[in-house]
Amino acid sequence: MVPMDAPQVSMTLPETLTQMATGHWLAQSIYVAAKLGLADYLTDGPQAYQALATATTSHAPSLYRLLRALASVGIFVEQDPGEFALTPLAYYLRSDVPDSLRAMALMNGEEHYQAWGNLLHSIQTGESAFTSMYGMPVFQYLGQTPAAAAVFDQAMISYSSMEIPAVLDAYDMAGVTTVVDVAGGRGGFLAAILARYPQIQGILFDQPGVASGAQAYLAERGVHDRVQWVGGDFFEAVPTGGDIYLLKHILHDWGDADCGRILRTCHQAMAKTARLLVVEMVIPGGNAPHPGKFLDLNMLVMCDGGRERTAAEYRQLLETTGFQLGQILPTQAPVSVIEAVPV
Numbered sequence: 001m002v003p004m005d006a007p008q009v010s011m012t013l014p015e016t017l018t019q020m021a022t023g024h025w026l027a028q029s030i031y032v033a034a035k036l037g038l039a040d041y042l043t044d045g046p047q048a049y050q051a052l053a054t055a056t057t058s059h060a061p062s063l064y065r066l067l068r069a070l071a072s073v074g075i076f077v078e079q080d081p082g083e084f085a086l087t088p089l090a091y092y093l094r095s096d097v098p099d100s101l102r103a104m105a106l107m108n109g110e111e112h113y114q115a116w117g118n119l120l121h122s123i124q125t126g127e128s129a130f131t132s133m134y135g136m137p138v139f140q141y142l143g144q145t146p147a148a149a150a151v152f153d154q155a156m157i158s159y160s161s162m163e164i165p166a167v168l169d170a171y172d173m174a175g176v177t178t179v180v181d182v183a184g185g186r187g188g189f190l191a192a193i194l195a196r197y198p199q200i201q202g203i204l205f206d207q208p209g210v211a212s213g214a215q216a217y218l219a220e221r222g223v224h225d226r227v228q229w230v231g232g233d234f235f236e237a238v239p240t241g242g243d244i245y246l247l248k249h250i251l252h253d254w255g256d257a258d259c260g261r262i263l264r265t266c267h268q269a270m271a272k273t274a275r276l277l278v279v280e281m282v283i284p285g286g287n288a289p290h291p292g293k294f295l296d297l298n299m300l301v302m303c304d305g306g307r308e309r310t311a312a313e314y315r316q317l318l319e320t321t322g323f324q325l326g327q328i329l330p331t332q333a334p335v336s337v338i339e340a341v342p343v
Helices: 013-021 023-036 049-056 061-073 102-107 111-116 120-123 129-134 139-146 146-168 189-197 208-220 255-271 291-302 313-319
Strands: 078-082 082-086 178-180 201-206 227-231 244-248 276-280 323-330 336-342
Touching: 013 323, 023 061, 023 102, 023 139, 049 061, 049 082, 049 178, 061 078, 082 208, 082 336, 102 111, 120 129, 120 291, 129 291, 139 189, 178 255, 189 208, 189 255, 189 313, 201 208, 201 255, 208 227, 227 336, 244 255, 244 313, 255 313, 276 291, 276 313, 313 336
Parallel strands: 178 201, 178 244, 201 227, 244 276
Antiparallel strands: 078 082, 276 336, 323 336
C-alpha cells in the first residue's frame, strides 16, 4: 500500500497488479482494528500502543505493527513515537457514531471473507461459495446465528445511510400518501422518507421477528406513529394499499425465478395507479469501473442465485412479471432508482 502522504508516483503495471493482489492485507487489517474496537479506545484522545494492547488483550509489539501499517494509509496516525490517535478515516470505525462503518468491516472480515476464499468454487460451478462452506444458504445461517445477524443488520444500516439521501434527492415523492417498504428491515429507508415527507404514512413489511424489532428504531426517529408493522413472507403476499412499493437491495439477493415470485406478489397487491421502486446498482456496459460489477461477484459468492443486473435484464424481469419499466434514475450514490408500473 502507498502511504497517504507519500509523493504521488506512477506505479509500474507489475506494481499495480501486486497491490491489487494483496488487497486482503489491508482488508483484514481493518477488520482486526474493528474487531478489537481500537477506534473506541481512542475516542478521548491518543494512547500508547502498550495501553491499547492491555485493553484489547493483544500482543503489544504485534499490535504496534498493525497500527503502524494502518497509519501508513491514513487509518490512525502515530503522533509521538508509539502513541496513536484517530484520523477522519478511523472515526468511522467507532461504534458510537451515527454513521459508523464498524459493522461493515466486521461483516466483510468474517463469514464474507471466508466465503470469498472459495470464489473458485462459485466460478467453476455457478453455486454459492457460502452455501458450500457453511452447509446452508446465508439467510438461513443468519436466522440461526443471532450474533452474525446483528452484525449483518447493522452493516445494512451503514450501507443504507450512505445511499438514502441520494435516492431521496433523485426521486420526488410529493403527492404520495402511503409507502409500503417490502422487506424493509428496521425501517431506515422508510424513516428517512417519512422525515422528509410529513404527509406520507408507511407500512413496514418483513418477516415477523424483523418487523417487530423495528419499533424501537422508528420510535427513536419520531415516526413510529405513522408506521404500520406487518409481518409476512414476500413470496406469499405483501400488504395492499400503497401508492409506492419499495424493493431496496432485495432483488439482487435472488435468482430470476425467485425475483419473479417476489414481483408477482407485489403486482397482485398493487393498484393500477401504484408505482414500484426498485433500488439497486445497475451494471453499465463496457469496461468502465462500477461498484456493481464486484458486488455482483459478492452476490454470486454469498447467495444462491443472487446477482446484480443490467438495465436490459431489469426490463426483462419486470416485463415478464406484469410491469412496464418507466424510468431508471441514476443517483449521486452507486445505486439507481428503477421505476415500474403494473400493466
